[in-house]
Amino acid sequence: MPAIRTSVKTSRTPYSAPQQKRLTRDSFLVEDLSDSTSCSDFDESYVQRALLLPSGKSSSGRRQPSTSAHPSKSRVASTKCTADPITIKGITFHPTVVFDTFWRWAFERKAIDDRRRSGMDAPWSEDPIFQRYAFCNTFRVLDKLSQYIIREVIEKGSQEPNEVVFRVILFNSFTKIDTWELLDNELGPLTWPRYNRAEYQKVLTRAKRAGTTLYTGAFQKPSPKFEFKDAHINHLCLLEVLMESDLPSRLMNAKYLAEVYEYLLSFPSMGEFSTYQLLLNLMYTNVLNFSNMDFVIAGPGATSGLTKMFGAKKMKAAKHAVPGIEEDLIRWFAENQNAQFERLGLKFSGLGPDRLPMDLADIEHAMCEVDKYSRQAHPQFKGKSIHIRAIFHPSPGIYPPTPVLPKAWKHPDRKILRIWPGPRPTKDPRYVVSRIKAHRDGARGREYKVSWSGYTDADDTWEPEQGLLQDAPGAVNEYLASL
Structure with missing residues (x-):
């Protein structure tokens, strides 16, 4: 098997004492802490195929859930912004109309999910943009792919750390349900002790030659440059490298989530976006018990969304003056969401029976989607793309009335905030x-x-x-x- 040699580097030392305190996600619905993906345009596996609803009743006459506003009053796009300026680390940001659209989008997209799960008939929103185009959920954990990873990859099979990590990395290598099910049907049960590269290679190569697409369409997955021509074989090699590095032990013994991210980022072909997505999938497991408010990386879509919310010149100058300001803004959004929903008169339903607020990953995730939504709602704000590729097509079958949430989220360590006080993690190959x-x-x-x-x-x-x-x-x- 290929193997990894760590480069010679001096370990980073935090420049201040660890910031640790007890918290609950519910606290962010109450407290104002203002001083404190990643999604695809076209990947079906990353998009909940929701339709949208035109009136207070469905075609069957059933009422909407009480947690969602009347659809006729929940249009997302508006013509002006009513928010006050935001000051973070000495930089004052003046929000555009897209800032208000972010909160309205988050509210309406969650309301759509609520209405659908309540059993209402389509459509589930009067917003014509939601009716025509497909968007990820407000909460990343509710997306089809996340639900599948939790239910079928993480919580089925052995819960030994080595086995859980192996399954997550294997799935994440391709990020496609069909590829996972192909391997499981041909070679299952998929375990690290039974893993044999030649057997996996045979199954995947045969499928590829038959015209099967092995990888997600959500984002590019460049393969590491090992000794093989086919990307899927090189990704199997990377899987072996990660497992041989005793990754499960490193995850369970890590002091900061940012350190885990930096470690994963150092491996061949691991870019910032792909590393963050792997990190989030591992966060659904019990081998990486950190708060969902510890760490975030702004992906390209979130960066574009922030540019539309605060202006290209402002964001360029802010990023130059304060490296990591995008992540600071994402944290501000997470910590001030309750006040913003209240300002706009929106009763956000939250996640699950505890009505959890959006965490850092959800905010980053939603900024990417609002960037896409704004291409239609606010075309005056230009970005690299001007069209939304993901046209809405309803998925067949019954929509589950209750989503699955990771069992690992109940771990007490998830309530301890451990924000890395050092510099923004960088790649050290x-x-x-x-x-x-x-x-x-x-x-x-x-x-x-x-x-x-x-x-x-x-x-x-x-x-x-x-x-x-x-x-x-x-x-x-x-x-x-x-x-």
Whole structure:
């Protein structure tokens, strides 16, 4: 198996003491803490295929849920913004009309989900944009893909950390339900001890040659540059690398969620967006028990949404003056959501029986969707894209009246806020071991001659056994087995 060698780096030291305190997500519905995806235009697996409703009654005469405003009064788009300026870290932002649209969009998209789950007939909103185009849910956990990951990938099968992490990484490698079910039907049960690259490769290659699309259409998944031509084989290699790095133990022993993100980001082909999506999926498990208010990364869609809310020049200057200001804005949105809904006269229903507010990932997720919504509602605010590709098509079958929420969310550690006080995480690449060619006895013990993926024989190096056993045990074992 390929293996990873960590690059030589000095560990980051936080520049201030850890910020830890007890909290509940409900506290953000009450307190005003103002000083404090990732979605696709076209991927069906990331979009709840909801239709929208035109009046107080469905065609069957059933009333709407009491948590949702009358559809005729819940149009999302407005013509002016009524919000006051926002000041964060000395920078004052003057909201545009898209700022108010964000809150109205979040309210109406959740109301649509509520109405649909109550059993009402379509359509579920009078908003013509919602009627024509498909959007992700206000809460990421309610999206079809998240519901599937929780129900079928995480909470089915062994709950041993190694097994849970293996299943999440395998699913995340392709982020497509059909690919997971193909592997499960052909090779299941899918477990780390039974994993065999050759068998997985055979199944996936046969499906690809038959014209099956193995990957999500939601976002690009560039493969790491291992020694294979096919992306799916290289992604299997990356899966092996992550598992051999003892990832489950690193997750469970991490002190900050930002450290986990930075560690995952260091692996080949892991970009900021793909790393954050993997992190969020792992957050549905019991091996990564952190608060959903600890950490966020603004993806391209959220960045575009913020630009429309506060202006391109303002956001460019703010990002230059305060690195990470986009994440600060996302946190402000999360911590002030109750006041914003109240300002606009919206009774937000929240998530689940506890009526949980949006967390950081939900805000980031929704900003991406509002960016898309604004292409139709507010075309005067320009972005890289001007069209919404995801046309709404209702999915067949019965819409579950109650969504599944991760069992891991009940863990007490989820109520402890642990915000990383250091700088914004950055990528520090790791080097991939292609193979071990020889060994020798050095002054400090056994050493191995390592060939690095992507480099020539002239770049081979002698590495101490102790480091390789920690970072690349599979490569060492394969070499020793070949002697």
